[in-house]
Amino acid sequence: MDPTHYRTLPVSRGFQYNVYYTSAAPEKPTLLFVHGFPSTSYDWRRQVPYFEARGFGIVAPDLLGAGLTSKPLDPTAFRHSALAQDIVEILDALGLDKVVGVGHDWGCVFLSRLSMHHQSRFYGIAWLGVGFREPSTRAFDLERAIAESKAQFGYEWYAYWEFFARSDAAEVIVQHIDSFMQLAYLKDADAWLTWLMQRGKAAECIETDVLLGRPDWLPENEYDKVRKDLLTNGVASQVLWYKNEMEGNDLEENLNMSKDLYTINVPSLFVGAKKDVLCVEVATLPTMQKRAKALKIVSLDAGHYLQLECADEVNKTLAEWLATVPL
Structure with missing residues (x-):
């Protein structure tokens, strides 16, 4: 581009x-x-x-x-x-x-x-x-959303939203940028079943620097650009896409x-x-x-x-x- x-x-x-x-x-x-x-x-x-x-x-x-x-x-x-x-x-x-x-x-x-x-x-x-x-x-209720997705699909679809609801989520992402990026841009698609759709696992993955690997479709130069852009621009504003939803501002x-x-x-x-x-x-x-x-x-x-x-x-x-x- x-x-x-x-x-x-x-x-x-x-x-x-x-x-x-x-x-x-x-x-x-x-x-x-x-x-x-x-x-x-x-x-x-x-x-x-x-x-x-x-x-x-x-x-x-x-x-x-x-x-x-x-x-x-x-x-x-x-x-x-x-x-x-x-x-x-x-x-x-x-x-x-x-x-x-x-x-x-x-x-x-x-x-x-x-x-x-x-x-x-x-x-x-x-x-x-x-x-x-x-x-x-x-009204959005995170506990209900997690329970309903578990009942309907067999896993806690919204579990990772607990991390985005935290006031320090954006700061943690920047501090642990590689574990966040490798959770967001997955090498193994099934890894989300463990690290996104079980309560507490997204935070654990990011904060303990679990590195899930860079996917083949994201070459190193592109990975580096996305990484640099996230570090430069931050995500403090963009994570509010989730908070707007959880606060029910559209209701x-x-x-x-x-x-x-x-x-x-x-x-x-x-x-x-x-x-x-x-x-x-x-x-x-x-x-x-x-x-x-x-x-x-x-x-x-x-x-x-x-x-x-x-x-x-x-x-x-x-x-x-x-x-x-x-x-």
């Missing part, structure tokens, strides 16, 4: 977004790439050149709290409707009426809110690993939303990751199949970071689907 294509764009809330942008060729749409945690727009480095070479425009922001974008320390700044409005203002500033959304991890959560409030801005939406998420209409709006907004009328693509033990297809597909009116489903033999681990397959899948999306 050419660093000269980044620009700083302000939004009405007073924040500054670091945004990668290149314009589309005639008759080609622009792709809006929305990353997850603990990532930045750099997560799309294997998609951006592929689609630029084929004439697609690219918008890839560092989301609020990440990379070189503003880093507020108030969890309410991360309300999903506010983040969605920020993205819409970025599209407006770039003169883009409609785009194709492509999300991964938390990026799919934010795309969900964008699709509910601003679906007219999309030709279609592609969801990588995580599907459309309906707004929660009950009042969620309760007042019409369920008619849950319907996705534009074409959708869901690309599942068979080896992802956290964002499992069985948990996300039923909602996608219920809400998306025109849905294509593809499953790839990859872990959580499928856009990096099997970039060629992801790019080919996206390109084939994009060829079917009406403009």
Whole structure:
């Protein structure tokens, strides 16, 4: 990703977004790439050149709290409707009426809110690993969430959120950057069953410097860049994505939303990751199949970071689907 294509764009809330942008060729749409945690727009480095070479425009922001974008320390700044409005203002500033959304991890959560409030801005939406998420209409209770996931899936899906709920989580991450990175960017996909989905194990892994190894799909130079960026920018703001959720700052709006907004009328693509033990297809597909009116489903033999681990397959899948999306 050419660093000269980044620009700083302000939004009405007073924040500054670091945004990668290149314009589309005639008759080609622009792709809006929305990353997850603990990532930045750099997560799309294997998609951006592929689609630029084929004439697609690219918008890839560092989301609020990440990379070189503003880093507020108030969890309410991360309300999903506010983040969605920020993205819409970025599209407006770039003169883009409609785009194709492509999300991964938390990026799919934010795309969900964008699709509910601003679906007219999309030709279609592609969801990588995580599907459309309906707004929660009950207060978040971590103990309940852990117990329910244990009962439904056999493991404590939200156990690692206990670490992110800690006031010192961001400081601990920076102090133990390699154990954190090797927990986040897994060499062995199944390791999350031990280190994320058992209570207390995420903190143990990070704080005792358990090094799980660097995956082959993350070369040393890329690992070093991600490491340097995390150390330089910190994660004190980005971890508030979790705290906003746990505090229930979206709940009042969620309760007042019409369920008619849950319907996705534009074409959708869901690309599942068979080896992802956290964002499992069985948990996300039923909602996608219920809400998306025109849905294509593809499953790839990859872990959580499928856009990096099997970039060629992801790019080919996206390109084939994009060829079917009406403009």
